[in-house]
Amino acid sequence: MELRSNEPTGPIEHRWEKHKEASKLVAPANRRKYNIIVVGSGLAGGAAAASLGEMGYNVQCFCYQDSARRAHSIAAQGGINAAKNYQNDGDSVYRLFYDTVKGGDFRSRESNVYRLAELSVNIIDQAVAQGVPFAREYGGLLANRSFGGAQVSRTFYARGQTGQQLLLGAYQALSRQIEAGTVQMHTRTEMLDLIVHEGRARGIVTRCMKTGKIGAHIADMVVLCTGGYGNVFYLSTNAKGCNVTAAWRAHRHGAAFANPCYTQIHPTCIPQAGSYQSKLTLMSESLRNDGRVWVPRKTEDVTKRPEDIPEADRYYYLEERYPAFGNLVPRDVASRNALYVCNEGLGVGPEVDGERRAVYLDFADAINRLGEQTIRERYGNLFEMYERITGDSPYDTPMRIYPATHYTMGGLWVDYNLQTTIPGLFAGGEANFSDHGANRLGASALMQGLADGYFVLPFTVGNYLGEVRTLPPLAEDHPDVKQAVAGVSERIRKLMNAPDPKYPPEHFHRLLGKIIWTKCGMSRNKAGLEEALLEIPRLRDQFWREVKITGEGEELNQTLERAGRIADFFELGELMCLDALEREESCGGHFREEHEENGEALRDDENFSYVAAWEWTGNPAEPRLHKEPLSFEYVKPSKRSYK
Amino acid sequence: MSEELLNLTLHVWRQNGANDAGRFETHQASDISTHMSFLEMLDVVNEELIEKGEQPIAFDYDCREGICGTCGMVINGMAHGPQKLTTTCQLHMRQFNDGDEIWLEPWRASGFPVIKDLVVDRSALDRIIQAGGYISIRTGSASEANELPVAKEDADKAMDAAECIGCGACVAACPNASASLFTAAKIAHLSLLPQGQAERRDRARKMVAQMDAEGFGGCTNHGECEAACPKGVSLRWIARMNRELVRAMVKADTPIQRRDRAS
Numbered sequence: 001m002e003l004r005s006n007e008p009t010g011p012i013e014h015r016w017e018k019h020k021e022a023s024k025l026v027a028p029a030n031r032r033k034y035n036i037i038v039v040g041s042g043l044a045g046g047a048a049a050a051s052l053g054e055m056g057y058n059v060q061c062f063c064y065q066d067s068a069r070r071a072h073s074i075a076a077q078g079g080i081n082a083a084k085n086y087q088n089d090g091d092s093v094y095r096l097f098y099d100t101v102k103g104g105d106f107r108s109r110e111s112n113v114y115r116l117a118e119l120s121v122n123i124i125d126q127a128v129a130q131g132v133p134f135a136r137e138y139g140g141l142l143a144n145r146s147f148g149g150a151q152v153s154r155t156f157y158a159r160g161q162t163g164q165q166l167l168l169g170a171y172q173a174l175s176r177q178i179e180a181g182t183v184q185m186h187t188r189t190e191m192l193d194l195i196v197h198e199g200r201a202r203g204i205v206t207r208c209m210k211t212g213k214i215g216a217h218i219a220d221m222v223v224l225c226t227g228g229y230g231n232v233f234y235l236s237t238n239a240k241g242c243n244v245t246a247a248w249r250a251h252r253h254g255a256a257f258a259n260p261c262y263t264q265i266h267p268t269c270i271p272q273a274g275s276y277q278s279k280l281t282l283m284s285e286s287l288r289n290d291g292r293v294w295v296p297r298k299t300e301d302v303t304k305r306p307e308d309i310p311e312a313d314r315y316y317y318l319e320e321r322y323p324a325f326g327n328l329v330p331r332d333v334a335s336r337n338a339l340y341v342c343n344e345g346l347g348v349g350p351e352v353d354g355e356r357r358a359v360y361l362d363f364a365d366a367i368n369r370l371g372e373q374t375i376r377e378r379y380g381n382l383f384e385m386y387e388r389i390t391g392d393s394p395y396d397t398p399m400r401i402y403p404a405t406h407y408t409m410g411g412l413w414v415d416y417n418l419q420t421t422i423p424g425l426f427a428g429g430e431a432n433f434s435d436h437g438a439n440r441l442g443a444s445a446l447m448q449g450l451a452d453g454y455f456v457l458p459f460t461v462g463n464y465l466g467e468v469r470t471l472p473p474l475a476e477d478h479p480d481v482k483q484a485v486a487g488v489s490e491r492i493r494k495l496m497n498a499p500d501p502k503y504p505p506e507h508f509h510r511l512l513g514k515i516i517w518t519k520c521g522m523s524r525n526k527a528g529l530e531e532a533l534l535e536i537p538r539l540r541d542q543f544w545r546e547v548k549i550t551g552e553g554e555e556l557n558q559t560l561e562r563a564g565r566i567a568d569f570f571e572l573g574e575l576m577c578l579d580a581l582e583r584e585e586s587c588g589g590h591f592r593e594e595h596e597e598n599g600e601a602l603r604d605d606e607n608f609s610y611v612a613a614w615e616w617t618g619n620p621a622e623p624r625l626h627k628e629p630l631s632f633e634y635v636k637p638s639k640r641s642y643k
Numbered sequence: 644m645s646e647e648l649l650n651l652t653l654h655v656w657r658q659n660g661a662n663d664a665g666r667f668e669t670h671q672a673s674d675i676s677t678h679m680s681f682l683e684m685l686d687v688v689n690e691e692l693i694e695k696g697e698q699p700i701a702f703d704y705d706c707r708e709g710i711c712g713t714c715g716m717v718i719n720g721m722a723h724g725p726q727k728l729t730t731t732c733q734l735h736m737r738q739f740n741d742g743d744e745i746w747l748e749p750w751r752a753s754g755f756p757v758i759k760d761l762v763v764d765r766s767a768l769d770r771i772i773q774a775g776g777y778i779s780i781r782t783g784s785a786s787e788a789n790e791l792p793v794a795k796e797d798a799d800k801a802m803d804a805a806e807c808i809g810c811g812a813c814v815a816a817c818p819n820a821s822a823s824l825f826t827a828a829k830i831a832h833l834s835l836l837p838q839g840q841a842e843r844r845d846r847a848r849k850m851v852a853q854m855d856a857e858g859f860g861g862c863t864n865h866g867e868c869e870a871a872c873p874k875g876v877s878l879r880w881i882a883r884m885n886r887e888l889v890r891a892m893v894k895a896d897t898p899i900q901r902r903d904r905a906s
Contacts, residue, residue, distance in 0.1 A: 047782075050782070051782040051783075054781060054782060065705060065711075065713060066703065066713065066764070066765060066766070067712075067765065067766070067768070067769050067809065068769070069712070069769075069772075069809055070705055070706075070711040070712060070713050070809075072705070072706060072711070074706065074710055074711050075706050075708055075710050075711065084788070084789075086789060122783070122785070124788045125785040125786065125787060125788045126780070126782060126783070126785045127788075128785065128788040128791075128838070129778065129780040129784075129785035129786070129788075129838055130777070130778050130780055130838070131777075131778045131801070131832065131833050131836050131838050131839050133798050133799075133801040133802040133805050133832070133836070134798070135798070135802075136792075136793055136794075136795045136798040136799075137795065138795050139792060140792025140793050140794050140795065140798075141789050141792055142788060142789055158802060158805075159802060161710065161806065164710055164806075164808075165802075165805060168805065171772070172772065172776060172777035172778070173777060173780075173782070175769065175772045175773040175776060175777055176773075176777045176779060178773050179773040179774065179775075185769075187766065187769075210758055237708075239705040239706040239707070239711060240704055240705055240706075240707055241705050273646075273676070273678040273679075274646075274676050274678060274679065276676065276679055276683050276686065276687055277683065278680070278682065278683050278686055278707060279707045279708070281707075281708050282708075350646065350678075388726075388729065388733055388735065389680075389733070389735065390678070391677070391678070391735070391737050454782050454783070455782075455783070458782065502694075503694070504689075504690045504693040504694065506686070506690060507690075548693055548694065548696075549693070550692070550693050550696055550697060550698050550699065551698045551699075555659075555660075555759070556701055556758055556759045556762065558699070558701060559693060559699060
C-alpha cells in the first residue's frame with residue numbers, strides 16, 4: 001500500500017485553484033451515464049448527493065434512518081465557523097487555517113486545512129441562499145459569536161440548533177433532487193459490505209431494515225459519508241444508531257484507517273445516572289464561562305449535599321491548577337482533570353457500578369454576582385434541559401457534569417481528493433480523518449462536513465470519473481458481487497445462530513465500551529492499553545459465542561442491526577488501542593501518561609509527526625502500519641501551555 | 644433529586660406489519676429508576692424479553708436528545724406522553740408513579756402505515772417536502788450572504804417555524820390525522836425569507852396538494868397539534884399556510900398535478 005496525498009504544491013493560497021485547473025471534467029451530457037452511490041445523508045452525504053444529482057449524475061443515496069433529515073449532524077448545537085470577517089476583528093482565511101492547524105496539535109495536512117478555511121465562506125453563502133435562518137443583528141445582517149476560545153467572532157449560529165438548520169438546508173436541496181429524479185433515496189437501508197471489482201469500489205451490499213432483504217447495488221463509484229465511531233465507547237453523545245460498519249467494511253477491503261486513537265472528549269456532559277444509561281447528553285461548553293468547577297476536598301464529603309460543604313472544603317481544582325485560564329482551560333485539559341479528581345475518590349453524585357464519576361459545575365457565585373435573571377437569559381434553555389434529565393434545578397444546586405466522547409478525528413485515510421486507498425472509494429465528513437489533526441476546534445465539524453459535501457466531493461468525484469472514463473459493466477451475477485452478498489448473508493446467519501446464546505448484544509457493547517473508556521479514553525498508558533488488547537479479543541470471542549438475538553433475519557429486527565454494528569466495533573476498538581499504544585507521545589485528544597511534563601501533554605515532533613494509516617491484514621491483532629509524513633511549511637509547530 | 648424505583652404495567656401495541664390486525668400485549672416493568680428515560684425503561688424491558696427468548700418491542704429512536712425526530716409513540720393517549728414540549732426520548736420516568744398502568748400505541752394515521760409494533764412509516768412527510776419544501780438554489784451559485792439583509796424579526800419568525808423536527812406527533816394528535824402543522828411550518832419558514840419569494844406561490848400549492856394526496860385529513864382547528872408538538876410550533880402557521888394558498892390560487896393559471904402516494 002502506498003500513501004500518496006496528491007496535494008498540490010506551491011503557495012498555499014493557490015493550491016486548490018491550481019488543483020482544480022489540473023483536474024479532469026465530465027461533460028454535462030455524459031454525466032447521466034455515471035452511477036454514483038453515496039452512503040449517509042448527513043451534512044457531508046446529503047450535500048454531496050444533492051450537489052452531484054444537480055450536476056446531472058445518477059445518484060443513489062442510502063441512510064439507515066427513516067428519513068434523510070435525521071442524520072446525527074442534526075444534533076450539533078453551537079455553530080459553524082467561517083472566515084467572513086464580518087465583525088472586522090481581524091479574521092481571515094489564513095487565520096482560520098492557522099487556528100485549525102494549531103488546534104489540531106500539528107497532526108493535520110496543511111493543504112487540506114487551508115482549503116477548508118477557504119471554502120468556509122462559500123458555505124455560509126450557500127446556506128443563506130437555501131433559507132437557513134441564521135441569527136441576525138437588528139440591521140438585518142448575519143450575527144456572529146466567539147466560540148471555543150477563538151480570538152475572533154467567526155461562528156455563525158441558528159439558536160442552539162445550528163446543525164439542525166444546516167442539515168435541513170442540505171436535506172431540502174436533496175429533496176429537490178429526489179423530486180427531479182436525479183437522486184434515488186433509500187431510507188432504512190444499511191450498508192453491510194463494499195463490492196470491489198478489479199481493484200475498484202463498484203458497489204455496496206445492503207440490508208433493507210424493513211424486510212431484511214439483502215441486495216447488491218452496483219455503480220461506477222462509492223462515496224462514504226457515514227460519520228464517526230464514537231459509539232465504540234457505548235456511552236457517547238452520538239445518536240444510538242451511529243456506527244462504524246460502512247467504514248470498517250471498507251477498511252477490511254483495503255481502505256487504510258487513519259489515526260483511530262484521536263477521539264475528542266467533551267468536558268461538560270450530564271453524567272451517567274445508572275447502569276441502564278443508553279446515551280450521554282452534551283451541555284454547551286459556554287456554561288464554563290460562568291460556572292465554577294469543583295469537588296469536595298475530602299473523600300468523606302462526596303455523599304454530602306453540595307450546599308452543606310463549606311467553602312474551605314471545596315476544591316476548585318481547575319482554578320488552582322491553571323490560574324491563568326481557570327475554568328476555561330481547553331476541552332482536553334478540563335476533561336482529564338475531571339478524570340483525575342474522580343480517580344482520587346473525590347467524584348460526586350450517585351454511585352454507578354461502584355464509582356462516583358461526576359464533578360460540580362456551580363453557578364451560585366455567578367447568580368450572586370449577576371442575578372438569577374441574567375443567568376436565566378444566558379443559560380435558561382440549558383438549565384431546563386438539565387432539569388428535565390436529572391430532576392435537579394441548577395438555580396438551586398450545582399450541576400453535575402462529566403466528560404463524554406463527542407467526536408472522532410480519526411477515520412478512513414483519504415488523499416487531497418478525499419479518495420481512500422481503494423480507487424473509486426471516497427470518504428467525506430467525520431468518516432474521513434482529513435482536517436482536524438489530533439483535535440477538532442469547536443464549530444468546525446459542520447464546516448468540514450459541508451465543505452466536503454458541497455464543494456470538494458462534487459469536484460473530485462468528477463475528476464475520478466474523468467480519469468477512468470468508461471468502466472466495464474459489472475453484472476449482479478458476477479462472482480465478486482455474489483461473493484459479497486453471500487458473505488453478508490452468512491454473517492447474519494452466524495449472528496442469529498450463536499452456539500450458546502445467552503445475552504442481548506448490548507450486554508457485550510457495554511463491556512466493550514467500559515474497556516475502551518477506561519483504557520483508551522481521556523488518559524492512556526502502556527499497561528492499560530496492553531490489558532485492553534488482551535481483554536477485547538476475549539470479549540469478542542464470547543460475543544460471537546453467546547450473543548442472543550430473537551426474531552428472524554427477514555423482518556425488521558433492531559437487535560440484529562445492533563449486533564452487526566457491535567461486531568465491527570470490537571475490531572475497531574482493538575485497532576484504536578494498537579494505534580494509541582504505538583503513538584508514544586501526547587497530542588490533541590490522545591494523552592499518554594508516559595509523555596507529559598508537569599501535567600502538560602508532551603508532543604514528539606521528531607518521531608511522530610505523521611499520519612498513522614493502518615492496513616487490514618486479515619488478523620485484527622496485526623494490522624500493518626503505513627506512515628504519511630507531515631510537513632509544516634506555514635504554521636511552525638509550537639507547544640501548548642495553559643499554566 | 645432522589646431516586647425511587649417503580650413497578651409498572653405496560654400495555655403495548657404489537658403488530659407484525661401493516662397487514663396484521665395487531666393487539667395489546669401486557670408486560671411488567673419492574674424496579675424502574677425514576678432517573679431513567681422512557682426509552683431506557685423500554686430498553687430494560689426489551690433486554691429481559693430477549694433473555695426470555697421473546698421478541699423485543701420494536702420502537703424508533705436515534706439521537707435520544709430530542710432533536711432528530713425519530714422517536715415517538717402515543718403514551719396513555721398522548722403523543723409523546725404527558726410532559727409538554729418533550730419528545731418521548733426526553734421524557735423521564737419521574738413523570739410516572741409506582742403501580743401505574745401505561746398504554747403504548749404507535750402514531751395512528753392512514754398516512755403512517757405501521758411497519759412493526761410502534762414503528763410507523765413516515766415517508767409521506769418526506770414526499771411533502773419533495774413536492775416543494777425548498778428554495779431552488781444551485782450549489783456554488785449563491786451570492787454573498789450579507790448582500791441581502793433580512794429583518795431580524797422575519798429571521799426570528801422563520802426560525803420559530805423551522806424548529807419542526809418532523810416527528811409526526813401533530814398528525815398523531817389530530818382527530819383528522821392532518822399534517823397541516825408540519826406542512827405549514829415549512830411553507831411559513833420559507834415564505835418569510837426574501838430568498839423564498841420566487842417560488843412562494845407554487846410551493847404552497849404543491850405542498851398542500853401532496854399533503855392531501857398522502858391521505859392526511861384537513862385542519863378543523865382543534866389545536867391538538869400545537870399542544871402535542873415537542874418544539875412548540877405554533878398553530879398560527881396554519882393560518883398563514885391558508886393565506887399563502889389562497890394568495891397562490893387567486894393568481895394560479897395552471898393546475899397542480901396531484902401525485903399518487905408512493906409505494
